[in-house]
Amino acid sequence: MPPLTTEQQVSHKLARAILAGFESMFAEFLNITLGAQSRFERAAWQEVQDAMRQRLQVYENKVELVCEAVKVIAYRELDHSDVWHRAKNDYAKRVADHENALIAQTFFNSIYGSLLGQQKIRDVHRFILQETYRPEPRSTDSILYQFTETEGIIDSLRRVLNVFPLRIPFENLERDLKAAHRVLEKINPELLTRQNDTVEFGRSLFFRNKAAYIIGRLIDPVSGEHLPFAITLLNRKNRDGDTCLYLDAFIIGEEQLSKLFGFARSYFMVDTDQPVRYVDYLCRLLPNKERFELFNAIGFIKHAKTEFYRFKVDYTKRMPATTKYVSAPGVKGMVMLVFTTPDSDYVYKVIRDRFRPPKTSNRQEVMAKYDFVKQADRVGRLVDTHEFNYLAFDRQRFSCELFEEMTSEVADSITLSGNALILRHVYVERKVTPLNLYIKDASEQALEQVIDDYGTTIKQLAAANIFPGDMLIKNFGVTRWGRVVFYDYDEICPLTDCHFRAIPKPDNEIDALSEQPWFDIGEDDVFPEQFPVFFAGHHEAKKYFDRLHHDLYGVDFWKITQKVIKSGTLVDVYPYKKEWRLKHFND
Ligand SMILES: Nc1ncnc2c1ncn2[C@@H]1O[C@H](COP(=O)(O)OP(=O)(O)OP(=O)(O)O)[C@@H](O)[C@H]1O
The missing domain is CATH 1.10.510 (Transferase(Phosphotransferase); domain 1)
Structure with a gap:
């Protein structure tokens, strides 16, 4: 084999450094997540809030550290596109069989985007759009438990609940199961008569705030029809002052489960090192949710943005030629310029260059407020925001009025390049009325x-x-x-x-x-x-x-x-x- 050129050597080093950075980021994220069970069992609610905020910082802190390392490693070759191209291909091979290859690819993009994004906007999403980097559906067996030939749904629940090694006992499990029986009697008595269903549920508990959830589904072995469910576990002190578990709710059906994963809720801590497989599974339970929403729901908010970008590109391709971006319905903001398409489920919010009176704050202050919301416990009442830098749109897709308004009101946030209108900074939010x-x-x-x-x-x-x-x-x-x-x-x-x-x-x-x-x-x-x-x-x-x-x-x-x-x-x-x-x- 001929000796490597300096450029080739640098590429390999970059790929290795970024992958090591990814593993270390993931380990830190996981360490915080794995503590969720003990925080729940100890009812350490303040720690729950702190861990939430701490976990949100892990990714960006690690990107910053890895960027510093990469600058030193790459030295003169830092902005050589050949070096990066080779580094990306090398990295792609290294992560091809990685359990969480998708998130690892996002991490590469983050490093590249952080170091060179401004100069090479189009290359930032190197791992996103090519078909070769799209995920194949994978088996979810390793993350699930299954019981077949059960003796009805309540018996299944009892069996499910006995599987999880929690440190605290149930206060009165039979009382709770009887109540679950009554819930079914009220909402869907037919379910009580079903025998031999298969019960499937995630091996990892989903923790959020003061609750732990078991997520799964009932499958009718004959018709193959399935019914997703979640069981809520809470804890409290009993009369003797001992902390005990109890079932607080039995959430049944896609609509109810979907609310649990709503966009105004905080992120779950899911006790797993296989988050991508969990998202694959959740997609099956909640087919009306987009993949990015589910990555987001389990706390992988950076990778959720990669998935959102992919969703947006696909969505735009399917948009009829006559559909244009227009101002969002409602009263125009004095601080934000907000646009959408009539059919879209999302709005785009850009900070205006100048705020109309009586607003007296500035761009940094507004961004700090949005950041505050990201860190807060949103209690199901604050719409989650996804912050993007350099989000590209097809310029032809903007209505004339909106395009005019943007060039005069948010000129500081846009770059026009060929057919593209690139938003240097934008928040994406779920659209509501x-x-x-x-x-x-x-x-x-x-x-x-x-x-x-x-x-x-x-x-x-x-x-x-x-x-x-x-x-x-x-x-x-x-x-x-x-x-x-x-x-x-x-x-x-x-x-x-x-x-x-x-x-x-x-x-x-x-x-x-x-x-x-x-x-x-x-x-x-x-x-x-x-x-x-x-x-x-x-x-x-x-x-x-x-x-x-x-x-x-x-x-x-x-x-x-x-x-x-x-x-x-x-x-x-x-x-x-x-x-x-x-x-x-x-x-
Ligand atoms: N998530 C959303 N879904 C639907 N419409 C939205 C959403 N966010 C904003 N809008 C629309 O955009 C308008 C302006 O948005 P927003 O209130 O965030 O801007 P603002 O500049 O901060 O407002 P203000 O001038 O009250 O401070 C809203 O009045 C509403 O009509």
Whole structure:
């Protein structure tokens, strides 16, 4: 074999260094994830929150370290495209049989993009678009347990629950199974008569907040039909002060399971070193969810972006030629320019070059707010955001109005290159129906329900130490399940940073009649008495809110919530209707 040239040698070194970096990143991610069971068993909820935040940092920290190493290794050859091309091919061979090859490829892209992205935008996604790098479906046997010929669904549940080696005992498993039986009687009694089903479930528990979930499905061996399910395990202290497990809910069917994996929820910690296979399996259980949503749901948010990019390219290819990007329906933002296509499930949000008054913040501050949301426990009420740098679009796909608006309003964020419009920075979010539009067409009943949920959203966010800042109804949206979520983050902050005050009484008549405030207002002051203004022009909605959530207009609600947060109490959030909790089905 002829001796290697310097360039060849550097390429091999780069491939090895990046792969070692990936393995080390993955190990750190896994170490945090594997601690989830003990945190759950010890009810160490503060640690759960800390671990969540810590895990979100692992990837970027590792990319930074590996980039520094690569700069030294590559030295003069750092920006030689031949070197990188060879490094990529070498890397591709090294990871070809890797259990998590897809995530490893994303890691290579991150390093390359971080070091050279700005100069070589088109090459950043080297591993994404080529067919050869698309995943083949693989066997999921290694991540599943299966019981065949079971004696009905409740017996299956009992067997499933006995498999997991948890350190704490059940408080009263038979009581919980009886309640699960009653749930089935209520929602689908036919299921109780089914014998001989196969029960299949993931070997790894899914942990999130204060809960652990078992995820699986029932398969009818004759028809092959299947029914996905999840079982929620919670823990509490019994009368003797010992921590015990109990079943809190039996979640049945694709729709219910899909809500568990909703885009406004925090990420699961899944006790596995085979996350890609778990996503393959979840795709089977939830065929209406995209792969990127599922990678995201289990915390692989960087790789989720790779998958999103692939989804977006495929989606754009399928879009009829007449479909154009247009401004998102609703009231235009003063801070964000938001666009979508009418059929798309996603919106793209670009920070405006200049903010319209009265907004006084700047780009960095807005980005910091979006970052705050990424780290927060979103309690099912904050739409998740995916931040992209250098996301390319076909320029012809923009409507004339939108293109004009973009070139004047977000010029700092776009690069035009041939047919491409490249967004240097953009957030992608799931599209919901803005609440102000939703209530226009809502029936009386739907209006009451959604306004009740709007108030509940504010209360749940408050309990999770989040104050939305701008609570105008146009800043909230409604999901396809009719659930209210918040999406305008430029004024969001920890609730404990706010200073809730009653409006001082005026000293004299001139003050009382003045349109300007007659008292000093601090930067963090909030006056709940002024909240009715959020309903400007929506009298009917206000009527329901006044009746259902009047407490939000008073200072007491907010101060008491702050006190509870400061005492270290962590809110209970159930990603299913409270009526479905098994305790309602006990004797
Ligand atoms: N996830 C979403 N789904 C659907 N529409 C959205 C979404 N996010 C934003 N929009 C639309 O874009 C508009 C502006 O978005 P957003 O409120 O985030 O911008 P902003 O500039 O921060 O607003 P503001 O001026 O109130 O601060 C919204 O009023 C809504 O119509």
